[in-house]
Amino acid sequence: VTAGSIEGKPVQFMVDTGATVVAIGQGEADRLRLDYKSGQPVHMSTANGTAQGWMIKLRNLRLGDVTVYDVDAVVTPLGMPAVLLGNSFLNRFNMRRDGDQMMLVKR
Secondary structure, eight states: OEEEEETTEEEEEEEOTTOSSEEEEHHHHHHTTOOGGGSEEEEEEETTEEEEEEEEEEEEEEETTEEEEEEEEEEESSOOSSEEEOHHHHTTEEEEEETTEEEEEEO
16 A cells, blocks of 8 residues: 555555556545546446446546556445556556565656
8 A cells, every 4th residue: 555646635545456447435536526426337347246336537646756647547336445556557657576566667
């Protein structure tokens, strides 16, 4: 888990290489004041079955000293301990693992 920000507001992130897009719990999306209900309604497959969510585009997502713009994300009604950094963010980087450390290098 690492700290960063979405649209200038602080969040905790967890890397999830199995997630297609960045995933944000509805409670966190409300705290961030994201207008997710104007997004595209989607059905998502989760470990607990299917759930209704909303596909949105984040204006910016910052991790460390790197800011990425126009990132696809989904808001899910499920409670989550952190925002999941999925491949809509990770695909903009080259990933390298060295033991228990993962390095992300912007392309």
